[in-house]
Amino acid sequence: MLAKRIIPCLDIKDGQTVKGVNFVNIQNVGDPVELGALYAEQGADELVFLDITATHEGRKTFVDLVKRIAREINIPFTVGGGISELEDADKLLAAGADKISINSSAVRNPSLIDDLAKNFGNQFVVVAIDARKTPDHWAVTVNGGRIETDKELFSWAKEAESRGAGEILFTSMNHDGTKNGFANEELAQLSESLSIPIIASGGAGNMEHFVDVFTKGKADAGLAASIFHFREIAIPDLKAYLRQQGIVVR
Amino acid sequence: MEVAIIKYNAGNIMSVELALKRLGVNATITADPDFIRRADRVIFPGVGEASTTMAYLREHKLDTLITSLKQPVLGVCLGLQLMCSHSEEGDVDCLGIFPEKVKKFVPEPGQENITKVPHMGWNSISNLKSDLFDASLENQYVYFVHSYYAAAGDDTAAVCNYITPFSAALQRDNFYATQFHPEKSGPIGARILENFINLKAR
Numbered sequence: 001m002l003a004k005r006i007i008p009c010l011d012i013k014d015g016q017t018v019k020g021v022n023f024v025n026i027q028n029v030g031d032p033v034e035l036g037a038l039y040a041e042q043g044a045d046e047l048v049f050l051d052i053t054a055t056h057e058g059r060k061t062f063v064d065l066v067k068r069i070a071r072e073i074n075i076p077f078t079v080g081g082g083i084s085e086l087e088d089a090d091k092l093l094a095a096g097a098d099k100i101s102i103n104s105s106a107v108r109n110p111s112l113i114d115d116l117a118k119n120f121g122n123q124f125v126v127v128a129i130d131a132r133k134t135p136d137h138w139a140v141t142v143n144g145g146r147i148e149t150d151k152e153l154f155s156w157a158k159e160a161e162s163r164g165a166g167e168i169l170f171t172s173m174n175h176d177g178t179k180n181g182f183a184n185e186e187l188a189q190l191s192e193s194l195s196i197p198i199i200a201s202g203g204a205g206n207m208e209h210f211v212d213v214f215t216k217g218k219a220d221a222g223l224a225a226s227i228f229h230f231r232e233i234a235i236p237d238l239k240a241y242l243r244q245q246g247i248v249v250r
Numbered sequence: 251m252e253v254a255i256i257k258y259n260a261g262n263i264m265s266v267e268l269a270l271k272r273l274g275v276n277a278t279i280t281a282d283p284d285f286i287r288r289a290d291r292v293i294f295p296g297v298g299e300a301s302t303t304m305a306y307l308r309e310h311k312l313d314t315l316i317t318s319l320k321q322p323v324l325g326v327c328l329g330l331q332l333m334c335s336h337s338e339e340g341d342v343d344c345l346g347i348f349p350e351k352v353k354k355f356v357p358e359p360g361q362e363n364i365t366k367v368p369h370m371g372w373n374s375i376s377n378l379k380s381d382l383f384d385a386s387l388e389n390q391y392v393y394f395v396h397s398y399y400a401a402a403g404d405d406t407a408a409v410c411n412y413i414t415p416f417s418a419a420l421q422r423d424n425f426y427a428t429q430f431h432p433e434k435s436g437p438i439g440a441r442i443l444e445n446f447i448n449l450k451a452r
Contacts, residue, residue: 001373001374001411002369002371002372002373002412003371003372003373003374003391005371005372040436045371045372070264070265070268071268071271071272072272074269074272074433074434074435074436074437074439074440075393075434075435075436076393076431076434094264096264096265096268098265098434121297121298122368123297123368123370123395166368166370167370194366195357195366195367196366196367196368197366197368197370197371220366220370220371221371250372250391
């Protein structure tokens with residue numbers, strides 16, 4: 001049976017992992033390749049590396065980093081951040097990325113999804129959606145949640161699928177950082193209305209939350225950052241717990 | 251040992267080269283027929299669409315080259331599908347090394363679990379029947395990304411179950427193929443690639 005996936009997410013700035021990683025047992029805590037390799041060894045099913053650098057120099061460092069990841073990591077990995085045209089994706093593919101994740105640039109220019117899917121295949125294109133609940137609906141936001149757009153979560157996800165997205169990575173801005181659990185109701189609705197895999201993000205605080213996201217939220221994968229980086233949850237423990245709860249994991 | 255990775259218009263083939271490098275094996279990505287013919291091992295990777303890729307292989311006479319190879323050949327993902335007799339993707343006749351036909355996954359309504367297409371992620375392989383595998387690999391998880399599958403048949407060397415049981419691997423004589431990506435399947439995938447490199451001469 002297809003296993004549910006656990007995906008640690010690493011934020012990269014100027015080639016280094018940020019968000020205060022505190023693994024005491026690795027020498028260079030800032031090195032994303034080392035941290036990625038450690039997660040892979042512990043049983044992570046995939047890795048996501050998000051470039052949050054804004055500078056041109058930082059960007060070049062990121063592409064070099066992707067090359068190192070591809071050389072050393074033997075599980076699939078997604079890279080995102082700063083991809084706004086075909087050429088950006090092409091560089092990352094050439095550096096060895098398995099998938100790319102696009103967010104704000106897809107909202108601003110939806111046909112980017114079509115172009116990427118046509119050129120590199122649907123499996124290469126993850127569309128990340130950050131959305132916030134408003135009195136009327138779930139509003140899609142861009143620029144890391146700072147700007148609200150007139151797009152609505154469910155219709156935008158459906159559009160992304162029809163344009164050729166291979167997966168949807170949904171982050172609820174209402175849940176992100178709260179550690180109170182994932183947006184299970186919305187995730188279930190996405191999962192039932194779309195035929196591509198849904199990666200859940202935002203709100204993971206304990207192991208029970210992952211059980212809920214796979215059962216109630218019907219997600220295909222659960223993504224988290226700080227709970228892994230701060231060693232609040234170790235991946236082997238999480239997988240053992242999920243298995244105990246009857247969830248199929250690798 | 252010379253290992254050739256067939257170069258053609260098919261996505262990220264570098265990852266196979268990098269996976270071999272992690273095993274200490276230097277492979278060459280090439281479309282040179284002479285090099286491919288005399289290599290000790292040939293890998294036929296692939297991510298892409300079946301009918302356009304078949305057209306490309308025919309145009310560059312790689313189709314007859316591949317079917318004529320005598321050394322161990324390993325097809326990966328689309329490589330497996332193109333080694334079958336026919337694919338529904340673009341309704342195209344393929345290389346015909348394996349008699350199996352390639353069909354599209356159709357989620358069955360009313361199935362207990364929601365089934366998505368593509369089949370993407372880690373799934374287990376069983377009923378292993380090839381020297382590509384060893385007993386320790388039974389029921390281990392490997393990484394899949396595909397919307398089409400080869401039905402189970404006489405050449406099935408590993409079975410995976412998603413919507414329907416299908417061929418996770420095929421083998422006939424010197425031709426081996428995996429639907430999953432050994433190059434992205436962690437230590438289990440590395441082991442399978444190592445087994446392929448270490449196959450005894452037939």
